[in-house]
Amino acid sequence: MAKIPSQLLKGTLEGALLMIIGRGETYGYALQETLAELGFGQVPEGTIYPLLLKMQRNKQIEAVRHPSASGPDRKYYHLTATGEASIAEFLPSWRQLVGAMAQLEGDKGNE
Amino acid sequence: MSRELTKPMQAKLAGIHGVDHVYAETLVRYLLSFSSKDPREVATTIEAILDDMIDAQQAGQRLPDNFGEDPQAAADEIIAELPNRSRAQWLDYLWPLINLSLVGATLDAFWRRPPAWHLADLTTFALFLLIWVVGAVVRGGGFNQLKRKTTLRLGVWLLLYFGGFVGLAAVVTRLDHQVIGASVLLIFWGAMTVVSLVAYLWRRSLRFYWPVLWGLMTITAAVGPSLPTGSWLALLAVNAGWLVWTAIQATDN
Numbered sequence: 606m607a608k609i610p611s612q613l614l615k616g617t618l619e620g621a622l623l624m625i626i627g628r629g630e631t632y633g634y635a636l637q638e639t640l641a642e643l644g645f646g647q648v649p650e651g652t653i654y655p656l657l658l659k660m661q662r663n664k665q666i667e668a669v670r671h672p673s674a675s676g677p678d679r680k681y682y683h684l685t686a687t688g689e690a691s692i693a694e695f696l697p698s699w700r701q702l703v704g705a706m707a708q709l710e711g712d713k714g715n716e
Numbered sequence: 717m718s719r720e721l722t723k724p725m726q727a728k729l730a731g732i733h734g735v736d737h738v739y740a741e742t743l744v745r746y747l748l749s750f751s752s753k754d755p756r757e758v759a760t761t762i763e764a765i766l767d768d769m770i771d772a773q774q775a776g777q778r779l780p781d782n783f784g785e786d787p788q789a790a791a792d793e794i795i796a797e798l799p800n801r802s803r804a805q806w807l808d809y810l811w812p813l814i815n816l817s818l819v820g821a822t823l824d825a826f827w828r829r830p831p832a833w834h835l836a837d838l839t840t841f842a843l844f845l846l847i848w849v850v851g852a853v854v855r856g857g858g859f860n861q862l863k864r865k866t867t868l869r870l871g872v873w874l875l876l877y878f879g880g881f882v883g884l885a886a887v888v889t890r891l892d893h894q895v896i897g898a899s900v901l902l903i904f905w906g907a908m909t910v911v912s913l914v915a916y917l918w919r920r921s922l923r924f925y926w927p928v929l930w931g932l933m934t935i936t937a938a939v940g941p942s943l944p945t946g947s948w949l950a951l952l953a954v955n956a957g958w959l960v961w962t963a964i965q966a967t968d969n
Contacts, residue, residue, distance in 0.1 A: 634768040637782075650768055650783045651790025658761065658797035670760075680764040 608646045619656050620695035621645065623688050626666055630683045633657065657682060665691050721748070722759055728766035736779040740769050743787050747795065751809060754799045761794065808921045812966035815926050818908065819933070819959070826901050826937065898937075905934040925962045932958055 625631065625639050633650060636657075640648045660666045665688035670678045684692075721729070725744060732740045744762050765783075772782035784790045801809065913927035936955045940948045 632767070633764055634771040637768070647781065649781075649785075649790070650765065650772075651787060651793075652784065654761070654765060654790070655793035655797050658794060662797060662799070668760075668764075679767045680760065 611652070614645065614648065614652075617699065618645075618648065618652070619660065620692065620699060622653070622656055623660065623665060623684065623692050623695070626682050627684045627689065627692060630669075630681045632679055632681050636682075660688070663687065663691075721745075724763055725759070725766065728763060728770060731770045732766070732773055732779070736769070736773055739779045739783075739787065740766065743783070743791055746788065746791050750795050750798075752800055753795060754801055754805060757798050761798065804919060807919070811915070811922050811926070815908075815912065815929075816963060816966060819929065822901055822904060823933070825896055826898065902934060902937055905930055905937065909934055923965070925958075925965060929958055929962050 621640065621643075622636060625636055625643075631639070633653060637648060637650060637653060640646075640653075657666070661668060661682075664685055666682045667685055668680050668682050670680055672678055721744065729737065729741055729744065744766070747758055747762055750758065769779055769783065772779065780787075909927050909930040912922070912930055915922045916924050916927055932955050936951050940951050943951065
């Protein structure tokens, strides 16, 4: 699978992370793996962490420490009501963008 | 809170091997070097990153592939998102500097005959300030120090340091060679015992060894000379030992 340019990812990654966290409590490395499985490619942790901290600061997600399945305590993130509202705000914009791009692509195909 | 690697950090770092260990430790030390950030938030973020790095290594990934090829840029973004130190946390950070400077300057004054305060006593304060402030920046220098942000940060700290030193010197010059009564110094040390004890009771992170040190200094100076020589020397030895131990504990940050 081709690597998505980071500039293209930048605007959507926050929404994607919120949606993944919204599926259920998760942690940093699991988020990275899920992004890869979904087709976002290998997004560096160095890109994910500043976003997680920003989302925590904006109270979109909360972090709690508890034992992991594999052993010691680790930091898990879960979505807050503010985070849910952010997803609700993000999705229409995203759909509009996808629609616009699809239309542009269709127009190009019809030329 | 200490800005050295905590035990959980050391334990997690021990789980990362080879070249990746150097990568991880450099990143951790760089993140720890930002003294203006909330140390608890910095520590929990570092521990979470290390947990993920251990997972990545166990999955067979190289850390530069997992975390990023430009870790300093990522670390700068992480630091930008972390909250600043609170006022109480600044007090935690500066309390050892204040105490050690006052101990150094007044001890020096006390042993002069007659007790006097010299401009040279300012060097004690200047030395500790240099270790505290500039040392923090230098410790984070595992990454390319010539990067503009790091160089700028070091430059600002050095400017503040020399500016502060010159400013303080200008004020203190007027007080140079002031003869201070031994009784005044004793009262000051006694007052510092009370102040540091109240500070410790208010906030445990301000440490109990400060009131013990100030108390020992007060007792030694007050009753020491009237004791038999052996007891006087023993008391001095205890005092010196406690001072050295306290200085080691306090500078471990």
